[in-house]
Amino acid sequence: MDSWIKKDLKHIWHPYTQMKDCKILPPILIEKARGLKLYDNKGSFYYDTISSWWCNVHGHNHPRIKNAIKRQLDSLDHVLFAGFTHKPAILLAERLISITPGNLKKVFFSDNGSTAVETALKMSFQYWQNSGREKKKNFISLDYGYHGDTIAAMSVSGVDLFNEIFAPLFFKSYKIPSPYCYRCPMKKKRTFCDIECIGPLERLLRRRNSEIAAIIIEPLVLAAGGMIVYPKEYLKRAAHLARKYNVHLILDEVATGFGRTGKMFACEHAKVKPDFMCLSKGITAGFLPLGATLTTDEIYGAFYDDYKKGKTFYHGHTYTANPISCSAALASLDVFKREDTLRKAEGLISIFHNRLERFRGLDIVGDVRCIGMIGALELVRDKKGKKKFGINERIGLRIYKKGLRESLILRPLGDIVYFYLPFSITKDEIGVIVDKTFDIIKNERSVR
Ligand SMILES: Cc1ncc(COP(=O)(O)O)c(C=O)c1O
Known part of the structure; x- marks a missing residue:
């Protein structure tokens, strides 16, 4: 384990975190952020698809x-x-x-x-x-x-x-x-x-x-x-x-x-x-x-x-x-x-919403909801009966881990995987993020 992470775990108690989980899934040391991307100390990047708990609006490090x-x-x-x-x-x-x-x-x-x-x-x-x-x-x-x-x-x-x-x-x-x-x-x-x-x-x-x-x-x-x-x-x-x-x-x-x-x-x-x-x-x-x-x-x-x-x-x-x-x-x-942000975002929003439509076809996705730059997928064990996953199945956590391997931060809310995108996102980035998420969720279905 990285020496910084060792020190982190020695001294810090993180929010909304079962600290015991950090043994298997330690926090990621972020050193730099630009636009939609967070860079760790090893040079890898992560798409900040949830705007760092919904607060990042124009992308990271906006010069103005x-x-x-x-x-x-x-x-x-x-x-x-x-x-x-x-x-x-x-x-x-x-x-x-x-x-x-x-x-x-x-x-x-x-x-x-x-x-x-x-x-x-x-x-x-x-x-x-x-x-x-x-x-x-x-x-x-x-x-x-x-x-x-x-x-x-x-x-x-x-x-x-x-x-x-x-x-x-x-x-x-x-x-x-x-x-x-x-x-x-x-x-x-x-x-x-x-x-x-x-x-x-x-x-x-x-x-x-x-x-x-x-x-x-x-x-x-x-x-x-x-x-x-x-x-x-x-x-x-x-x-x-x-x-x-x-x-x-x-x-x-x-x-x-x-x-x-x-x-x-x-x-x-x-x-x-x-x-x-x-x-x-x-x-x-x-x-x-x-x-x-x-x-x-x-x-x-x-x-x-x-x-x-x-x-x-x-x-x-x-x-x-x-x-x-x-x-x-x-x-x-x-x-x-x-930057006329809200007017310019109109096009991005409709691209984003259209791309989310694909998820409706997946058995594991019970509901797709979106408004503006927010999009959410409610995952279900049984689509017809809208049956939820058991808490111990930790479906959200499984998807979160897979997301990280694909450079995505899909930190879920229980069984809900969501995006909370900043306005700096490009059409191409929306495509990459949504498509990668689609593949992760689609494959999750076949594993069960
Ligand atoms: C709607 C709403 N109100 C209040 C809060 C609390 O904000 P904070 O975490 O800054 O205390 C949150 C945080 O997620 C929120 O989503």
């Missing part, structure tokens, strides 16, 4: 973003954000407000996705306290939703594998069935349905709206829950119900924001205006940590008062609005504009 970071380093590294401010944060807040739904007027910065969510949950909760509606303290979330790994974010997440053990620590959150069309909770077919899966939300809100602060949803894609792409009508109706029953709508765009679904923000597909929008991951195009929670003047107003009234929002993080991160975020937004 790199230079903006270098310039910022020469003037201001960091400064506390209470009692002090700086131009990169001011400019970024202004830019974010100009590109998100029109009702969002205030930006609260933090430093990752979980804290962006945590901020929204706490603001919503405190809004109702500050407004004399103290009973409104519970939340509604989807059973395949995921919003991060802090206790509050986990309380409103539904991915059991990640959360089960911590359940005794959670606060109350009503879970509603997800609009998971392939495994429809109402046993309907999408082509004939009328979004009946909205029913549980409607009934819950009718009965309990007086005790509900907010509903939190990932718009259009339940990402960590299995890249479940769902109809925009569901989001429209959920937003309508939230409004009707006077409950906040928190849209978690941490994974979907910054172009991943083909539009700058996924909520644009449904023309929905949330009370809170949570951003992170792609905000700095994958260069540096940053989180942001956007909200309305109305919500901000409920906190704005004399100090002694106790309405202050007591929340913050040391690296809130780090200037270098903000500069990277501004540079990324410049790239979107100068």
Whole structure:
């Protein structure tokens, strides 16, 4: 084993990793990254098909973003954000407000996705306290939703594998069935349905709206829950119900924001205006940590008062609005504009989606779903019965290992193999990645 890896395993505990597995599958030492490729210390490369956990937007090492970071380093590294401010944060807040739904007027910065969510949950909760509606303290979330790994974010997440053990620590959150069309909770077919899966939300809100602060949803894609792409009508109706029953709508765009679904923000597909929008991951195009929670003047107003009234929002993080991160975020937004990224991506997206169609013919692939630069393949043991693989079969891990041998990072979500592609990808690279994956998955079938 490489001496660096030995040292790594001696001192480091990696996230989402059973460290014992590292004996057989040690971490790969990456030294350099360019565009879609990550290079290891032996000169081999890997296609970063999942944008390094969905944050890399324009490809690695984009010169405009790199230079903006270098310039910022020469003037201001960091400064506390209470009692002090700086131009990169001011400019970024202004830019974010100009590109998100029109009702969002205030930006609260933090430093990752979980804290962006945590901020929204706490603001919503405190809004109702500050407004004399103290009973409104519970939340509604989807059973395949995921919003991060802090206790509050986990309380409103539904991915059991990640959360089960911590359940005794959670606060109350009503879970509603997800609009998971392939495994429809109402046993309907999408082509004939009328979004009946909205029913549980409607009934819950009718009965309990007086005790509900907010509903939190990932718009259009339940990402960590299995890249479940769902109809925009569901989001429209959920937003309508939230409004009707006077409950906040928190849209978690941490994974979907910054172009991943083909539009700058996924909520644009449904023309929905949330009370809170949570951003992170792609905000700095994958260069540096940053989180942001956007909200309305109305919500901000409920906190704005004399100090002694106790309405202050007591929340913050040391690296809130780090200037270098903000500069990277501004540079990324410049790239979107100068390179006309989203318009240019339209062609790539349709090539990508067309190429994924082939997978539908494979027995092992139960569902193919895609939106924008995201594509997912749900693997099943029995296609007709939609029977899942057993957990001990570790189908995802088998494919991951084979992928690495073919220079692909196919890090699965359980039985879901997926792509989360950066905009720097070329037509040819899409072809190589999808075709290699096809061969791996096709052969997996014949081995079983
Ligand atoms: C939708 C969503 N929200 C929140 C988070 C948490 O973000 P972070 O890992 O930066 O805390 C994630 C992470 O995957 C996510 O996908």
